[in-house]
Amino acid sequence: MNNYKEIYTGKIKFPEEKKRRIKKKLVKILDEKNFSEKEIDLISYSRGYWPISLQWFLKGYLPSLPNFVTWPINTEQVSEILKLAKEEKVPVIPYGGGTSVTGGVVPLKGGIVIDLKKMNKIIEINDLDLTVTAEAGINGKILEEKLNSRGYTSRHIPQSLPASTLGGWIATKAAGQFSTKYGKIENLVLGLEAVLPNGEIINSKIKPASSTGPEIEKLFLGSEGTIGVITKATLKIWPLPEEKKLLSFKFKSFTESLEAARKILRKGIYPAVIRLYDEDETELKFQDFTEDRESLGIFIVEGMKEITGQEKKAIERICKNEGAKNCGEEPVKKWLNERFDVITDISQYLPMKVVFDTVEVAATWSKIPTLYRKMKKEISSIEGVLLSSAHASHFYLNGACLYFTIGGIPPEDVKLEDFYFNFWSKAMKACLESGGTISHHHGIGLLRKKWLKEEIGESTYRLLKKIKEVFDSSEIMNPGKLI
Amino acid sequence: MWRGKYRNILICSVCPNICGANCPVFLAKNTETVSPSGKARVAYLYLKKKILDVTNSVNLFYLCTECSACQIICPLNISLGEELRKIKEELGENNLVPFYLKQVKEITEKMNLFGMEYSEKYAGEKEGKPEVLLYIGCSASRFRGKTVEAVINFLRKTKTGFMTSPVHEKCCGLPLLQAGFKKEFIEIGKVNAEEINNLEVKEIITLCPSCTYTFKEIYPKYGLKIKKRIKHITSFLIELVNKGKIKIGKYREKERVVYHDPCILARQLNIVNEPRFLLRKTGVKILSPPHKGKETFCCGSGGLLRFSNPKIAEEIAKKRLKDLLSTKPEVIVSACPTCEETLQKQLNQIEWKVRVQVRDIMEHIHETVTIGN
Numbered sequence: 001m002n003n004y005k006e007i008y009t010g011k012i013k014f015p016e017e018k019k020r021r022i023k024k025k026l027v028k029i030l031d032e033k034n035f036s037e038k039e040i041d042l043i044s045y046s047r048g049y050w051p052i053s054l055q056w057f058l059k060g061y062l063p064s065l066p067n068f069v070t071w072p073i074n075t076e077q078v079s080e081i082l083k084l085a086k087e088e089k090v091p092v093i094p095y096g097g098g099t100s101v102t103g104g105v106v107p108l109k110g111g112i113v114i115d116l117k118k119m120n121k122i123i124e125i126n127d128l129d130l131t132v133t134a135e136a137g138i139n140g141k142i143l144e145e146k147l148n149s150r151g152y153t154s155r156h157i158p159q160s161l162p163a164s165t166l167g168g169w170i171a172t173k174a175a176g177q178f179s180t181k182y183g184k185i186e187n188l189v190l191g192l193e194a195v196l197p198n199g200e201i202i203n204s205k206i207k208p209a210s211s212t213g214p215e216i217e218k219l220f221l222g223s224e225g226t227i228g229v230i231t232k233a234t235l236k237i238w239p240l241p242e243e244k245k246l247l248s249f250k251f252k253s254f255t256e257s258l259e260a261a262r263k264i265l266r267k268g269i270y271p272a273v274i275r276l277y278d279e280d281e282t283e284l285k286f287q288d289f290t291e292d293r294e295s296l297g298i299f300i301v302e303g304m305k306e307i308t309g310q311e312k313k314a315i316e317r318i319c320k321n322e323g324a325k326n327c328g329e330e331p332v333k334k335w336l337n338e339r340f341d342v343i344t345d346i347s348q349y350l351p352m353k354v355v356f357d358t359v360e361v362a363a364t365w366s367k368i369p370t371l372y373r374k375m376k377k378e379i380s381s382i383e384g385v386l387l388s389s390a391h392a393s394h395f396y397l398n399g400a401c402l403y404f405t406i407g408g409i410p411p412e413d414v415k416l417e418d419f420y421f422n423f424w425s426k427a428m429k430a431c432l433e434s435g436g437t438i439s440h441h442h443g444i445g446l447l448r449k450k451w452l453k454e455e456i457g458e459s460t461y462r463l464l465k466k467i468k469e470v471f472d473s474s475e476i477m478n479p480g481k482l483i
Numbered sequence: 484m485w486r487g488k489y490r491n492i493l494i495c496s497v498c499p500n501i502c503g504a505n506c507p508v509f510l511a512k513n514t515e516t517v518s519p520s521g522k523a524r525v526a527y528l529y530l531k532k533k534i535l536d537v538t539n540s541v542n543l544f545y546l547c548t549e550c551s552a553c554q555i556i557c558p559l560n561i562s563l564g565e566e567l568r569k570i571k572e573e574l575g576e577n578n579l580v581p582f583y584l585k586q587v588k589e590i591t592e593k594m595n596l597f598g599m600e601y602s603e604k605y606a607g608e609k610e611g612k613p614e615v616l617l618y619i620g621c622s623a624s625r626f627r628g629k630t631v632e633a634v635i636n637f638l639r640k641t642k643t644g645f646m647t648s649p650v651h652e653k654c655c656g657l658p659l660l661q662a663g664f665k666k667e668f669i670e671i672g673k674v675n676a677e678e679i680n681n682l683e684v685k686e687i688i689t690l691c692p693s694c695t696y697t698f699k700e701i702y703p704k705y706g707l708k709i710k711k712r713i714k715h716i717t718s719f720l721i722e723l724v725n726k727g728k729i730k731i732g733k734y735r736e737k738e739r740v741v742y743h744d745p746c747i748l749a750r751q752l753n754i755v756n757e758p759r760f761l762l763r764k765t766g767v768k769i770l771s772p773p774h775k776g777k778e779t780f781c782c783g784s785g786g787l788l789r790f791s792n793p794k795i796a797e798e799i800a801k802k803r804l805k806d807l808l809s810t811k812p813e814v815i816v817s818a819c820p821t822c823e824e825t826l827q828k829q830l831n832q833i834e835w836k837v838r839v840q841v842r843d844i845m846e847h848i849h850e851t852v853t854i855g856n
Contacts, residue, residue: 039536040525040543044516047524049499057524058497060531071514098515099499117513137513141504149773162556163500341558343498350497351485 014067014090022088026068026112029080034071034118041069045113048098048105050447051357052420058350066093066107071118075193075201075231078114082229083199085112086474092197093478094225096137096168099160101358102445104172104224108480114229116167125150125237131190131206133234136167152237155182155272158441162340167230173222175441177339180265180395181272181302182238184441186221193232194220197472206234219467224443225478227471241272241302245312246332249324254278254295255369258392258400260322261297262365265397267318269311273300274395275335278372281389281405289331297324298332349407354386355420356407359427363436364399368392371434372402378430382423384408394440401440424448444482452483489530491566494559495523502553502563507781508546508788511798517546519553519563526570541581544570546792548785548799549661550746555777564786568660575663584790587662591671594653596621602651605631611644615719616684616711619647620691621654623820630690630820630843634716637849641729646684653678655697661787665705672707679709686712688719690843692748692819700751715748716845717818721757724764727855733766734851740767741812743803743826744779745819758818758844765851770810780806782822789825800829808839818844 014022026035036042042065047053053063067090072078085092091111098105107113116137123133125147132154134143140161147153156176158164168174170192175184182188191206194217204217220230251257257276264271275298277285282296290296297319301311316326338344349356363371372390379388385408394401404427410419428451431438438448438455453461465483484493500520503509509518516525522543529540549564574580580588587596594602601624608617617638623631638645653675659668675698679687687709689695695715702709714722723729740762748754755776762769774780783789783799804826807815815830817823820843827841 038539039534040539041514041516043528043534044514044521044524054497057527058493060528060533062528062533069514095515097500097503115513115515117515120513139504142510145773160499162505163503338558340501343494343501344558346497347494347559 018088019067022084022090022112023068025084026070026081029077029084030070030072034073036069037067042066045069045093045095045098045105045115046107048100048103050101050103050106050445052355052417053103053106054346054350055355055416064107064110066113067110069113069115071115073118075119075195078195078229078231079199079201081112081114082195082197085476086197086199089474090476091479092225092229092476094167094171094229096165096171097139097160097163099164099168100172100445101442102447104443104445104478104481106446108446111476111479116165116229116231119231122146123232125152129206130237131234132237133206133232134166135232136165136170136230138166140164140166140169147237148240151240153240154188154235154237156185156188156235159340159342166233166235170221170230170233171224172443173441175394175401177393178272178300180274181270184394186218188235189221189233190236191234192217192220192230194228194230196228197474197477201231222443224445224482226468226482227477243305243308244300244302245308246329247299247301247312247315248289248327248329248331249297249319250282250290250327251295251297251319251322251324253293254372254390256322256324257295257297258368260319260324261392261395261400263318263322264315265395267314269301269314271299271301271311271315273298275391275393277391278389280387281391284389286331286334289327296327296331298335300332352409354407354409355416356387356405357420357424358442359404359406359424360401360440360442361404361431361436361438362394362399362401362440363434367435368400368402371431371436374430374434375402375404375427378426379404379406379423382408382419382426384411384414384419385423402436403440446481449480449482484530488569489527489566491559491561492523492526492530492570495520495561495563495566496527498523501558502556505552505556507548507550507552507783507799507802508795511795511802512546516543522547522567523563526567530570537579541574541579542791544574545581545584545787546795548746548781548783548788548796550781550785551750552746552781555750568663571661571663572665573663575665580663581791584662584787587658587787587790588664588667590654590656590659591667594651595624596654596658597625601625602653605635606648606650606652608635608647609645610639611642613644613646613683614685615643615645616679616682616687617645617647618655618687618689618694619652620689620694620820621658622824623690624652626824627690627820627843630823630846633843633846633849634690637845637852640849640852641723641854646682648678655694657693657697657701658787660701669705669707672702672705676702676707676709679711684711686714688714688716690716690820690845692745692752692754693821696747696751715752715754715818717748717754717757717761720761720844720848724761730853730855731761731764731848732851732853733764735847736766738767739770739811739813740816740847741770741772741807741810741814742775743772743782743807743815743817743822744775744777745817745822746779746781746785748818749777749779754818758816761844761848762816765848767814770812772810773806782825784821784825796825797829800825804829808837812839814847815839815841816844816847817841
């Protein structure tokens with residue numbers, strides 16, 4: 001995003017008559033209380049949680065504002081809004097919890113925000129099928145609490161859980177902290193309902209698996225609001241685990257901790273949580289438990305008592321074989337206590353004018369060492385970068401996600417935005433050259449759009465564009481994002 | 484601003500709403516704007532004079548129950564309600580408090596949030612040589628006659644020397660502060676402090692957690708000092724039990740009771756176990772609702788929400804009542820007259836017959852008390 005100034009173009013100025021017409025129709029669909037064009041509402045739906053936009057916000061820049069904010073209460077209303085938007089050729093920005101860190105909900109070209117938060121009912125918890133069906137605007141924490149009170153869990157616990165929504169998870173292909181055992185959201189969704197830009201409502205059958213040709217509804221996974229609005233979904237759920245074992249180890253290096261994780265997975269053991277911190281991040285977060293330049297690894301195994309005990313033993317053995325020393329439960333408890341806290345660091349960075357972001361990428365095992373080294377080297381080489389630590393936090397039989405935290409203060413003659421987009425460019429370039437994928441769970445949004453073509457290849461990119469056109473011929477859906 | 488008094492507003496404005504799912508107003512209204520971070524964002528831009536729509540911004544700042552549900556989950560221990568109060572004080576100084584809260588200012592003349600008659604209603608009660616000032620509070624005198632009678636009976640029964648305010652009882656002043664009338668709050672605070680300090684009582688007991696909190700914690704922040712021990716009625720009861728002065732009998736053994744923790748009592752005064760201890764002594768079965776202890780959920784009447792936005796206050800009350808009724812209780816017990824009034828009012832609105840009573844802990848206990856061991 002070199003042309004970042006386009007984000008601050010302000011809302012589209014419709015001719016007054018058109019504006020009045022749209023307003024009248026929206027009020028008819030929703031009624032006054034679920035519609036707004038008040039300044040305070042327009043501002044509230046202008047930003048999301050994109051770190052660079054926080055800096056702009058603090059400077060008092062008012063970003064692109066939508067023209068209208070709507071809070072539909074059912075799928076039919078969403079359908080009516082989309083029909084109207086198509087007819088009037090007005091952009092539509094679906095909105096969940098507003099925690100997108102990639103500019104995914106910035107109303108770049110104004111238009112109508114559809115906030116799904118009032119569509120937040122749990123429709124069914126099915127004990128036999130082990131599924132939960134809920135409306136897309138349900139808050140993650142509320143959903144999880146309701147499930148827990150009935151003895152279940154979705155085990156999709158992203159850091160954004162207190163604020164993000166079911167629909168947002170699906171639209172961005174989110175990952176939770178327990179994904180190593182239970183999978184990312186794309187592995188958890190069994191069916192969904194969505195409204196297409198022409199107002200048509202599609203519903204997929206809830207099924208454990210099928211062989212009925214390509215599954216169109218799966219296109220909504222990671223679609224970032226560009227092909228329609230997700231209004232309902234069915235997720236897998238699990239009975240709450242009988243037992244949890246908390247383990248942690250310190251390794252001589254990040255390379256060795258990664259090697260231990262690879263061997264654990266290779267044995268068919270899937271801890272719910274594996275988090276391995278590189279030497280820099282270990283020093284920042286787990287200094288009290290480690291010596292100089294060590295790499296800390298934490299593990300949570302959970303499930304039936306008979307199994308967790310065995311898994312714990314196997315993990316201990318494998319880690320010890322890699323030369324690790326046991327650090328007990330404390331580091332894991334520390335992580336559990338702090339795992340939703342994003343504000344402590346941010347409240348320290350911002351007053352110091354530190355420009356920061358997190359970059360999550362993924363690769364297969366053979367590429368991980370190069371990916372890590374190259375990204376770290378490239379980011380660190382930028383003048384002004386003070387921090388480029390990483391951890392690995394979502395693991396697969398075939399690879400893992402690397403999550404970098406980058407922070408720095410731009411040199412005097414470098415603009416904040418140039419500094420920010422420069423470290424992103426270097427990070428993305430290094431990732432692509434190392435064979436990594438440019439996003440593991442934050443999505444593309446506005447921020448990574450520029451690298452998507454290189455990520456998926458030119459032909460596939462063209463095809464994706466065509467698919468988007470089939471859904472959204474009027475180009476009203478979340479314009480400027482993803483593709 | 485990072486070093487000034489609005490630092491915490493600034494922090495909340497760049498937080499992704501970690502506390503959002505705790506905030507009763509957000510859960511009732513489900514819009515980004517009323518979320519804690521949403522309010523802080525508008526507040527920040529308002530303070531930076533970047534917002535044109537001042538009226539709606541100001542209205543937004545009052546959409547808060549000041550329940551501090553945000554604080555208990557905040558890694559930085561920030562209560563947005565307390566932070567917004569700083570803006571409200573400036574609004575008060577500049578005569579910008581919304582018109583619908585102007586009635587709050589009348590406390591300075593009428594002495595009670597609900598009118599002069601209530602400031603006199605229980606004044607002048609006295610028993611023996613008064614060691615205790617029974618401070619009834621605006622809500623109890625207006626809405627909870629049964630509670631007040633129970634307390635007075637209890638004090639008489641236990642031969643506690645007590646008195647109520649001799650002529651008029653003056654509001655503790657918290658609503659003034661919540662509306663932004665800082666000057667008036669300090670004025671009433673001074674009068675209260677002087678009058679109370681001149682009494683020969685040793686301690687004050689209040690029925691309302693907010694009054695205890697205001698006298699004990701807020702007054703000193705504004706240079707006001709009450710030189711008496713200040714206690715909520717539950718702490719007073721516990722002391723009597725612990726000293727062996729009273730005994731609570733198991734006279735209510737068959738009752739299914741759900742206890743609603745008042746926000747200020749649980750979060751600010753840290754009184755969570757005491758009411759349950761007392762209830763247990765009466766032999767009841769204590770039920771466990773969603774949101775209890777410090778994680779309680781506001782009844783909707785916290786802050787001045789019932790004046791600034793009665794509809795949202797009612798939504799919150801409905802939600803809280805639903806939580807409590809989900810335990811299938813026979814009795815809802817609380818220890819705050821405002822919560823009790825709010826829940827009772829909501830209960831009365833349920834169309835289908837629910838045979839559930841709302842009681843203050845004093846109403847629940849006083850009949851079961853005997854003197855000595």
